[in-house]
Amino acid sequence: xxxxxxELNKNSEEKYYIQLYEDIKSEILLGNLQVGDKLPSIRQSSxxxxxxxxxxxQAYSMLEKYGYIEKIPGKGCFVKKIxxxxxxxxxxxxxxxxxxxxxxxxxxxxxxxxxxxxxYFPLEIYKKLSKDILxxxxxxxxxxxxxxxxQSLREVLSEYLEKxxxxxxxxxxxxxxxxxxxxxxxxxxxxENLELTVLVSDPTYPNALNIFQGNCNIRTIExxxxxxxxxxxxxxxxxxxxxxxxxxxxxxNPTGVxxxxxxxxxxxxxxxKYNFYVVEDDSFSxxxxxxxxxxxxxxxxxxxSERVIYIRTFSKTIMPGIGxxxxxxxxxxxxxxxxAKYGIDTTTSGLNQRILEEFIRENYFPEHISKIKNxxxxxxxxxxxxxxxxxxxxxxxxxxxxxxFWVRILKDIxxxxxxxxxxxxxxxxLPGSTFYNSGKMVPIIRLSFTVPTLTEIEKGIKKIDNLIDxx
Amino acid sequence: xxxxxxELNKNSEEKYYIQLYEDIKSEILLGNLQVGDKLPSIRQSSxxxxxxxxxxxQAYSMLEKYGYIEKIPGKGCFVKKIxxxxxxxxxxxxxxxxxxxxxxxxxxxxxxxxxxxxxYFPLEIYKKLSKDILxxxxxxxxxxxxxxxxQSLREVLSEYLEKxxxxxxxxxxxxxxxxxxxxxxxxxxxxENLELTVLVSDPTYPNALNIFQGNCNIRTIExxxxxxxxxxxxxxxxxxxxxxxxxxxxxxNPTGVxxxxxxxxxxxxxxxKYNFYVVEDDSFSxxxxxxxxxxxxxxxxxxxSERVIYIRTFSKTIMPGIGxxxxxxxxxxxxxxxxAKYGIDTTTSGLNQRILEEFIRENYFPEHISKIKNxxxxxxxxxxxxxxxxxxxxxxxxxxxxxxFWVRILKDIxxxxxxxxxxxxxxxxLPGSTFYNSGKMVPIIRLSFTVPTLTEIEKGIKKIDNLIDxx
Numbered sequence: 001x002x003x004x005x006x007e008l009n010k011n012s013e014e015k016y017y018i019q020l021y022e023d024i025k026s027e028i029l030l031g032n033l034q035v036g037d038k039l040p041s042i043r044q045s046s047x048x049x050x051x052x053x054x055x056x057x058q059a060y061s062m063l064e065k066y067g068y069i070e071k072i073p074g075k076g077c078f079v080k081k082i083x084x085x086x087x088x089x090x091x092x093x094x095x096x097x098x099x100x101x102x103x104x105x106x107x108x109x110x111x112x113x114x115x116x117x118x119x120y121f122p123l124e125i126y127k128k129l130s131k132d133i134l135x136x137x138x139x140x141x142x143x144x145x146x147x148x149x150x151q152s153l154r155e156v157l158s159e160y161l162e163k164x165x166x167x168x169x170x171x172x173x174x175x176x177x178x179x180x181x182x183x184x185x186x187x188x189x190x191x192e193n194l195e196l197t198v199l200v201s202d203p204t205y206p207n208a209l210n211i212f213q214g215n216c217n218i219r220t221i222e223x224x225x226x227x228x229x230x231x232x233x234x235x236x237x238x239x240x241x242x243x244x245x246x247x248x249x250x251x252x253n254p255t256g257v258x259x260x261x262x263x264x265x266x267x268x269x270x271x272x273k274y275n276f277y278v279v280e281d282d283s284f285s286x287x288x289x290x291x292x293x294x295x296x297x298x299x300x301x302x303x304x305s306e307r308v309i310y311i312r313t314f315s316k317t318i319m320p321g322i323g324x325x326x327x328x329x330x331x332x333x334x335x336x337x338x339x340a341k342y343g344i345d346t347t348t349s350g351l352n353q354r355i356l357e358e359f360i361r362e363n364y365f366p367e368h369i370s371k372i373k374n375x376x377x378x379x380x381x382x383x384x385x386x387x388x389x390x391x392x393x394x395x396x397x398x399x400x401x402x403x404x405f406w407v408r409i410l411k412d413i414x415x416x417x418x419x420x421x422x423x424x425x426x427x428x429x430l431p432g433s434t435f436y437n438s439g440k441m442v443p444i445i446r447l448s449f450t451v452p453t454l455t456e457i458e459k460g461i462k463k464i465d466n467l468i469d470x471x
Numbered sequence: 472x473x474x475x476x477x478e479l480n481k482n483s484e485e486k487y488y489i490q491l492y493e494d495i496k497s498e499i500l501l502g503n504l505q506v507g508d509k510l511p512s513i514r515q516s517s518x519x520x521x522x523x524x525x526x527x528x529q530a531y532s533m534l535e536k537y538g539y540i541e542k543i544p545g546k547g548c549f550v551k552k553i554x555x556x557x558x559x560x561x562x563x564x565x566x567x568x569x570x571x572x573x574x575x576x577x578x579x580x581x582x583x584x585x586x587x588x589x590x591y592f593p594l595e596i597y598k599k600l601s602k603d604i605l606x607x608x609x610x611x612x613x614x615x616x617x618x619x620x621x622q623s624l625r626e627v628l629s630e631y632l633e634k635x636x637x638x639x640x641x642x643x644x645x646x647x648x649x650x651x652x653x654x655x656x657x658x659x660x661x662x663e664n665l666e667l668t669v670l671v672s673d674p675t676y677p678n679a680l681n682i683f684q685g686n687c688n689i690r691t692i693e694x695x696x697x698x699x700x701x702x703x704x705x706x707x708x709x710x711x712x713x714x715x716x717x718x719x720x721x722x723x724n725p726t727g728v729x730x731x732x733x734x735x736x737x738x739x740x741x742x743x744k745y746n747f748y749v750v751e752d753d754s755f756s757x758x759x760x761x762x763x764x765x766x767x768x769x770x771x772x773x774x775x776s777e778r779v780i781y782i783r784t785f786s787k788t789i790m791p792g793i794g795x796x797x798x799x800x801x802x803x804x805x806x807x808x809x810x811a812k813y814g815i816d817t818t819t820s821g822l823n824q825r826i827l828e829e830f831i832r833e834n835y836f837p838e839h840i841s842k843i844k845n846x847x848x849x850x851x852x853x854x855x856x857x858x859x860x861x862x863x864x865x866x867x868x869x870x871x872x873x874x875x876f877w878v879r880i881l882k883d884i885x886x887x888x889x890x891x892x893x894x895x896x897x898x899x900x901l902p903g904s905t906f907y908n909s910g911k912m913v914p915i916i917r918l919s920f921t922v923p924t925l926t927e928i929e930k931g932i933k934k935i936d937n938l939i940d941x942x
Contacts, residue, residue, distance in 0.1 A: 014622075018642070025806075062642065067803045118610035126613070127605055134598055139589035142597075142792025171489070171533070177648070180816050191685055210814045214662055321613025321821055332538045335496075343681045345651050349820070350792055 004040060005032075007424060008049050016051050020059035028068050028079055030420070039069060039077040109460035110451040111429040114253070114316070114403060117451045120375060121319040122368050126355060129362075133354045141350035147342045149175025149326075150350065153357040157326055160360055164285075165299035166310070166328070174327040174337050177348045179281060181341075182311040182327045183211045183246075186279055188340035189309075189333045190243060198244045199236065201228070203406075203435030205253045205281065208246055216244075220437050223255055225397045227263035230270075237274040244277055250294040251284035254435050254446040255406045256399020258294050268300055271307035277330070282312045286369050288401035289377045298328065306330035314356060316403075317369060322352050376403070379449040383457050387447075390461060392468040396444065403450045406432075409443040413471045416441065421467060427460055475511060476503075478895065479520050487522050491530035499539050499550055501891070510540060510548040580931035581922040582900040585724070585787070585874060588922045591846060592790040593839050597826060600833075604825045612821035618813045620646025620797075621821065624828040628797055631831055635756075636770035637781070637799070645798040645808050648819045650752060652812075653782040653798045654682045654717075657750055659811035660780075660804050661714060669715045670707065672699070674877075674906030676724045676752065679717055687715075691908050694726055696868045698734035701741075708745040715748055721765040722755035725906050725917040726877045727870025729765050739771055742778040748801070753783045757840050759872035760848040769799065777801035785827060787874075788840060793823050847874070850920040850928065857932050858918075863939040864932070867915065874921045877903075880914040884942050887912065892938060898931055 006023040008016055027033040039045075042060065046053040060077055063069045070080045133141060148154070154170035161168060176182050190196050198212050202220035212218055221228050221236065227249075236242065245267070249259045259267075271278050280297045288294065298310040310328040329337040359365055387395050387405060396406045409418070419431040432444030445464075452460060477494040479487055498504040510516075513531065517524040531548055534540045541551045604612060619625070625641035632639060647653050661667050669683050673691035683689055692699050692707065698720075707713065716738070720730045730738075742749055751768045759765065769781040781799040800808040830836060858866050858876060867877045880889070890902040903915030916935075923931060 065802050066805065115615070118614050121610040121613050123605070123610040123613075127602075130601065131598075134594070139592040139594040139790070142592050142594075142790040143589050144586070144791050178816055180814070184815070207814070207817075319610070319613040320615050320818070323816075323820060331536050334537065343651070343678070344655070345649055345794075346678075347791070349794060 004045070004048070005424070006049075008051070016049075017055045017058035017062070020045070020049065020051070020056065021062045024059065024063060025066075025068055030416070032420075033079050035079050035081050037079045039079070041076060108423075108426040108428050109456045109463070111427065111447040111449075111460060113448055113451045115320055115450060116316070116372055116376065118319070120372050121321075122359075122364065125359065125364050125368070129355045129358045130351065133351065133358065137354065141354055143350065145347040145350040145353065147347060148338050149173065149348065150353040150357065153353045156357050156360050160365075164296055166296060167303075168328055172328055172331070172334065174329060174334070174341060175348050175353060176325050176327055176341060177323050177345055178315060178325050179283065179311055179313045180207060180211060181344060182313075182325050183208055183279070184344055185327065185329075185337050185340045186244070186309055187211070187215050188343070189329065189336055193243055196243050197241060198246055199233075199242045199276075200246045200437065201252065201255075202437060203254055203432065204246070204437070205248060206434050208281065209437055212246070218437050223252065223257055225257060227257065227259035227267070230263060230266045233267075234270060237270060237276075242274065242276045244279055245271070246279045246281065248281045248283060249297045250282065251287065251399060251402030253283070253402065254404050254430075254432075255397055256402045256404060257397060258400065259297070264297050264300055267297070268302075268307055272305060277307055277309050279309045280311065282310065283316055284402045286317050287373060287376060287403065289373070289380050290400045294401075309333075317365075318356070318359065322356060324348060324352055324356055376450060379452070379454065379457065382454050383447070383449045383461070386458055386461050390465050392465050393461070403448050405447045405449070407445050407447055409445065409468055411443065411468055411471065413443055413468065414441065415443050415445070418443075418467070418471060419445075421471070422464065425463060425467060427463055427467075429464075475516070475519070476895075477520075479522070487520075488526045488529035488533070491516070491520065491522070491527065492533045495530065495534060496537075496539055501887070504550050506550050506552050508550045509546075510550070512547060579894075579897040579899050580927045580934070582898065582918040582920075582931060584919055584922045586791055586921060587787070587843055587847065589790070591843050592792075593830075593835065596830065596835050596839070600826045600829045601822065604822060604829065608821075608825060612825055614821065616818040616821040616824065618818060619809050620644065620819065621824040621828065624824045627828050627831050631836075635767055637767060638774075639799055643799055643802070643805065645800060645805070645812060646819050646824060647796050647798055647812060648794050648816055649786060649796050650754065650782055650784045651678060651682060652815060653784075653796050654679060654750070655815055656798065656800075656808050656811045657715070657780055658682070658686050659814070660800065660807055664714055667714050668712060669717055670704075670713045670747075671717045671908065672723065672726075673908060674725055674903065675717070675908070676719060677905050679752065680908055683717070689908050694723065694728055696728060698728065698730035698738070701734060701737045704738075705741060708741060708747075713745065713747045715750055716742070717750045717752065719752045719754060720768045721753065722758065722870060722873030724754070724873065725875050725901075725903075726868055727873045727875060728868060729871065730768070735768050735771055738768070739773075739778055743776060747778075748780055749778055750780045751782065753781065754787055755873045757788050758844060758847060758874065760844070760851050761871045765872075780804075788836075789827070789830065793827060795819060795823055795827055847921060850923070850925065853925050854918070854920045854928050854932070857929055861932060861936050863936050874919050876918045876920070878916050878918055880916065880939055882914065882939055882942065884914055884939065885912065886914050886916070889914075889938070889942060890916075892942070893935065896934060896938060898934055898938075900935075 004024065004027065008019050012019060040048065042053050042056045045056040064071055068080060069077045071077050151170060153175060154173040157173055158168055158170045176185065196216040197219060198216045199219045199221060200208065201223040219236065219242065221233060249264065251258060267278060278297065282296050285294055285296060296310065298308045301308040311325060313325040314322050383405060387393055387407060392410050394408045394410055396408050415431045415433055422429055430446045432442050432446065433439050435446065449457060475495065479490050483490065511519065513524050513527045516527045535542055539551060540548045542548050622641060624646060625644040628644055629639055629641045647656065667687040668690060669687045670690045670692060671679065672694040690707065690713065692704060720735065722729060738749060749768065753767050756765055756767060767781065769779045772779040782796060784796040785793050854876060858864055858878060863881050865879045865881055867879050886902045886904055893900055901917045903913050903917065904910050920928060
């Protein structure tokens with residue numbers, strides 16, 4: 001019989017039987033409990049977790065119902081072979097982070113979130129604008145909207161983008177319900193290609209990997225501190241047809257890399273020469289803490305021979321609940337993009353489109369960004385200092401913006417076991433393996449500094465340091 | 472040189488150059504303008520449409536930019552072969568309806584919309600609940616939420632579904648951002664099947680077709696007035712592996728058919744025997760105008776051998792802007808469904824989930840539905856009477872609920888030309904061809920009665936009758 005290394009969180013809003021169910025399920029999916037392993041009896045679990053036998057029974061019944069275990073009368077409960085389901089191990093940490101929304105905030109030190117905490121969301125502005133807009137437009141904002149996006153929002157965005165040397169009219173902007181939807185649309189732009197090959201950094205943003213997997217061939221290339229090695233890139237291009245490149249050019253997730261000007265130009269040059277498109281995911285440009293704000297790659301794209309498909313979300317600069325991203329698709333593919341958007345969800349929230357429009361038009365945006373940036377900058381500098389003094393951790397590349405430090409553990413440990421241990425100790429972070437297409441088990445972690453307080457940053461990193469010592 | 476049968480709408484908010492661009496583009500996509508055809512000169516168009524030459528030039532430049540025409544110096548503008556883009560002709564009417572949102576309302580008689588008009592949306596309740604919720608929960612509603620959906624909303628929905636004999640706990644409900652997202656999730660549930668075959672009614676809901684196309688093989692079966700012919704169905708099942716059935720069991724879109732009890736039971740029986748799942752899209756059950764409210768097929772699904780994947784949107788019962796649907800996935804596939812939802816958009820709006828929760832919990836739902844139903848019932852009866860007296864139109868099957876009449880034109884006309892002509896005359900409707908997987912050109916139209924006033928219904932149908940006479 002297996003001992004369960006599980007602890008229930010008595011402060012969580014989640015009911016105990018659900019917690020127990022989820023925890024045992026995770027153990028099974030992570031492979032810590034294997035097919036044929038026997039679970040503790042209901043009585044044993046009831047004693048161990050200090051919960052009633054009914055609660056344990058409820059959890060076990062759910063595990064049985066969902067096909068994770070089988071009850072053999074007179075013998076007990078055993079882990080079953082999971083049919084019809086192949087959860088990739090490396091997705092699990094990410095899913096755990098999201099599964100209950102951001103509930104971790106209350107009970108653990110949160111180094112995993114990819115957005116600022118809700119206390120910095122522009123709640124009062126949202127309330128005001130929402131009220132004004134419902135007065136002004138009434139129920140029409142709840143109808144299906146222009147598929148391409150509310151025209152006046154696109155006009156405002158077109159002006160806004162000019163400041164960053166992106167010159168497009170409102171007709172060239174497509175509004176979507178978020179970055180993931182933009183990536184779905186990208187795939188549909190090329191749905192005629194029977195074999196689509198996408199080249200991405202290794203490591204890269206896992207939700208992008210998740211969307212590309214199963215729909216395309218994925219090729220990876222190592223990321224240097226100023227972008228890819230362009231000779232290596234051209235080698236790849238000579239030997240294989242690459243259709244798409246996906247990259248976060250500014251403050252790459254997870255590494256924080258900003259591409260050099262020279263490499264940007266070279267990338268666009270090669271895109272033309274080898275006939276591929278570059279999907280630029282521009283999520284973090286606004287969040288620079290030293291030097292100048294980096295320009296998007298899109299600003300270098302040549303009119304009439306466009307090679308960049310530009311994506312920019314407002315989930316990070318405003319809040320996830322705004323649910324809006326913008327996309328610029330080269331002219332010849334634009335109509336197809338609108339048709340794809342129609343097929344995916346017909347329209348994005350009209351109310352939130354109007355709110356975003358006013359948020360930008362009434363100039364709330366610069367002040368809001370600057371407020372958040374000031375807060376994040378302090379956390380960023382604090383975490384940097386503490387990491388510099390850590391004995392077991394080393395920053396791989398010092399970023400000058402974004403939300404994350406990409407940190408090497410100076411000890412050869414199993415990163416997924418370490419991740420599990422950290423969670424138990426009240427530290428949520430993401431293991432490096434989550435970001436590699438191969439899922440390779442390098443001893444690297446991604447630490448986000450957006451949510452924890454200065455004290456938590458200090459406490460949390462000390463805890464991580466100690467955990468590594470004990471490992 | 473081609474004459475353009477285009478008219479600009481001087482009352483539209485859309486700028487003239489965009490209108491001209493869109494109209495010429497539509498002519499090209501519909502095949503009325505063909506490769507090599509010459510457009511009128513800028514001067515000619517300026518005179519014809521009574522707009523400045525600059526405006527015409529802008530429209531022509533856009534057409535050139537987006538690859539629809541080419542300018543040959545000294546000769547003029549010619550329609551070009553469209554590269555990299557294959558818009559299906561039958562999707563165009565649908566896209567036109569949505570392209571500018573529901574702008575048609577103001578200038579035309581609208582028989583095409585699939586939702587009640589915005590004046591019946593529960594605007595005041597939304598305002599109140601939104602205010603209460605932002606007071607109570609603050610910015611947390613704008614964070615990423617539980618991927619599966621806000622737990623308390625799922626609890627409320629679980630109770631609500633009990634009234635319709637669907638017995639599921641909150642753990643078995645998945646919240647999504649709409650019907651289309653539910654269908655995307657369905658596809659991902661079966662992503663391991665290399666060849667997925669979906670069986671649908673002919674005719675069927677075009678957005679479902681749109682999502683299945685390109686991802687599955689589609690098979691169709693004729694719809695009789697009480698469901699499919701079950702002998703024919705079993706013939707198909709004997710000869711081919713069907714993995715999924717997609718159907719609107721109650722008030723089928725576009726025909727209004729309600730399946731008989733006998734055929735429902737038989738369908739579930741066959742689902743078990745031939746190992747397929749039935750995707751039940753339950754969009755219209757609430758909208759019955761005579762007799763009893765029909766039960767969902769899901770209520771007949773046997774626990775522990777579930778065969779129904781249940782989908783129910785709140786876009787029609789509340790409003791499109793709520794952006795929420797619920798899904799019940801059989802237990803063994805549920806985890807996969809949550810993972811798919813995570814991959815598509817991580818979470819559905821937290822604010823709107825809480826609003827829906829309170830909308831149901833505080834019992835606004837029954838009153839709201841009954842109010843809308845009373846209004847729609849009057850329109851339904853009115854349109855029925857007028858159609859009964861039409862000389863050129865005949866209802867195919869008399870529905871007892873839903874939003875549409877499926878109407879045969881008693882004259883052999885080209886339905887897409889007719890559709891174009893109707894649009895020009897200020898009548899928006901959907902040609903039958905939009906609903907057939909084969910796009911077949913039967914002389915049938917779908918007339919929605921949700922938007923037009925009683926007078927408009929009378930006027931509109933008379934106009935259609937006259938148009939057919941002239942055709």
